[in-house]
Amino acid sequence: xxxxxxxxxxxxxxxxxxxxxxxxxxxxxxxxxxxxxxxxxxxxxxxxxxxxxxxxxxxxxxxxxxxxxxxxxxxxxxxxxxxxxxxxxxxxxxxxxxxxxxxxxxxxxxxxxx
Amino acid sequence: xxxxxxxxxxxxxxxxxxxxxxxxxxxxxxxxxxxxxxxxxxxxxxxxxxxxxxxxxxxxxxxxxxxxxxxxxxxxxxxxxxxxxxxxxxxxxxxxxxxxxxxxxxxxxxx
Numbered sequence: 001x002x003x004x005x006x007x008x009x010x011x012x013x014x015x016x017x018x019x020x021x022x023x024x025x026x027x028x029x030x031x032x033x034x035x036x037x038x039x040x041x042x043x044x045x046x047x048x049x050x051x052x053x054x055x056x057x058x059x060x061x062x063x064x065x066x067x068x069x070x071x072x073x074x075x076x077x078x079x080x081x082x083x084x085x086x087x088x089x090x091x092x093x094x095x096x097x098x099x100x101x102x103x104x105x106x107x108x109x110x111x112x113x114x
Numbered sequence: 115x116x117x118x119x120x121x122x123x124x125x126x127x128x129x130x131x132x133x134x135x136x137x138x139x140x141x142x143x144x145x146x147x148x149x150x151x152x153x154x155x156x157x158x159x160x161x162x163x164x165x166x167x168x169x170x171x172x173x174x175x176x177x178x179x180x181x182x183x184x185x186x187x188x189x190x191x192x193x194x195x196x197x198x199x200x201x202x203x204x205x206x207x208x209x210x211x212x213x214x215x216x217x218x219x220x221x222x223x224x225x
Contacts, residue, residue, distance in 0.1 A: 004156075033212070042202050042215035043157070056212055089155065102147065102159035103213060 004106035012112045021077040021109045025094030032075050035091040082113045120219040128224050133190045135219040137203030144208045148188050151200045198223045
């Protein structure tokens with residue numbers, strides 16, 4: 001596809017479970033970002049990849065959150081022992097090089113922890 | 115944490131009127147971008163202005179940047195019902211790749 005694809009679009013999970021959220025960036029984009037957005041708030045930065053490596057993971061809230069991008073394309077955000085406070089829309093974005101230019105966002109995954 | 119604050123938080127205007135939204139930020143920036151978000155899902159990039167620019171135009175959009183006041187404004191002229199959305203400013207710093215978003219302005223265009 002032409003845009004950033006995120007799957008699933010919606011995920012409901014029980015408290016304490018493990019979840020994986022997937023992001024397929026635009027082909028050829030080396031930079032990939034994960035954001036989290038709560039209702040009524042702006043997107044909150046989680047982690048930034050340049051190629052396969054995490055260039056900045058300062059936004060990950062705690063060690064239950066982890067993200068990988070093993071081949072420099074698809075990325076997976078992993079959340080262990082989910083808590084109700086993790087409920088939010090998780091947004092992925094990619095850009096050709098870095099954030100000196102525009103970022104292209106996916107439609108997000110709405111995660112609900114019950 | 116949020117870098118910017120948009121003002122107002124919500125704005126309702128009649129179709130055809132101009133809409134102005136403001137953004138203030140706290141630290142030095144490399145560039146500032148404006149994004150639109152419909153229905154709380156994907157964000158769409160509208161315009162980017164660099165720290166050495168003062169004004170930029172794109173179609174019905176006009177963005178200004180005042181680095182001395184650490185503020186930016188987004189003007190949408192001749193508004194349309196399809197402009198109804200939330201608008202966010204986002205900044206990136208020098209040597210810092212991440213985009214930091216503001217709290218957003220919810221714009222409603224009344225037909």
